[in-house]
Amino acid sequence: KEFSEVSIKDINQIAKSSFPLCMRHLFEKLREDHHLKHGGRMQLGLFLKGVGLKLEDALAFWKAEFSQKVGAERFDKEYAYSIRHNYGREGKRTDYTPYSCQKIISSTPGVGDHHGCPYRHFSEENLRAALCRMGVNSGAMEDVMEKVRNRHYQLACTITFEAIHGSSYDAGINHPNQYFTDSQKILKS
Ligand code: SF4
Structure with missing residues (x-):
């Protein structure tokens, strides 16, 4: 695939140039509040997966933001699971698709x-x-x-x-x- 991988260092730039408004908004709110509620985490998280952000990078990306709000420990305990889950690494191991x-x-x-x-x-x-x-x-x-x-x-x-x-x-x-x-x-x- 042509654009199958995206790294964290490119993410600000591609968000600005190529995210549709729904994802730009979530991305900006996450940067601003260092937090998103469940619906936002799902919508943006699965989109980023579809964009080509690998699981390890996704964990690092979300952790960098959420840690500033809830601390690294609480992130690992309460939020990391659902990110791995989105990537099919937990629970039923379904590989969830980004929302239409x-x-x-x-x-x-x-x-x-x-x-x-x-x-x-x-x-x-x-x-x-x-x-x-x-x-x-x-x-x-x-x-x-x-x-x-x-x-x-x-x-x-x-x-x-x-x-x-x-x-x-x-x-x-x-x-x-x-x-x-x-x-x-x-x-x-
Ligand atoms: Fe555009 Fe679809 Fe996102 Fe609405 S949900 S902003 S139509 S990409």
């Missing part, structure tokens, strides 16, 4: 949760601010907002992708890992 857009869009984040799809779950004000920070121009912004009003969240995400990468994207976004892979393809070509 459909699954993320239909999730129901509660107070203090940061998972979900921003096009569906953010307020208009927060969504506009987030898109602005991603570098979406005002023309594309209004196109995105129109799609959102009509509940075409994946089309809104596709327009964002096109605006940021400066190229059309006929396939349409239906998976965050597809967004990532195709972004990397464009940026590396």
Whole structure:
């Protein structure tokens, strides 16, 4: 596979250039709060696995953040298991797959949760601010907002992708890992 491995040192950069908004948001919140609730850990953790972060690196990545909040010992005790679990190294040893857009869009984040799809779950004000920070121009912004009003969240995400990468994207976004892979393809070509 072309982009099968990603290391921790590249992660800030690829998050900025190639993560869809749902994952950028989780990533930024994790960096900011040094913590994510269960739904966010699952959504981002499985995405990162799909991106090519190996188990050892995933453990180091999550530990570096969570330790600052709960301490290294509590991380090892309470959180490391579920990360190994996501990689199929614990429990039933299922190799869990990253969530699709459909699954993320239909999730129901509660107070203090940061998972979900921003096009569906953010307020208009927060969504506009987030898109602005991603570098979406005002023309594309209004196109995105129109799609959102009509509940075409994946089309809104596709327009964002096109605006940021400066190229059309006929396939349409239906998976965050597809967004990532195709972004990397464009940026590396
Ligand atoms: Fe993420 Fe899919 Fe929503 Fe885009 S449409 S932000 S990839 S869940």
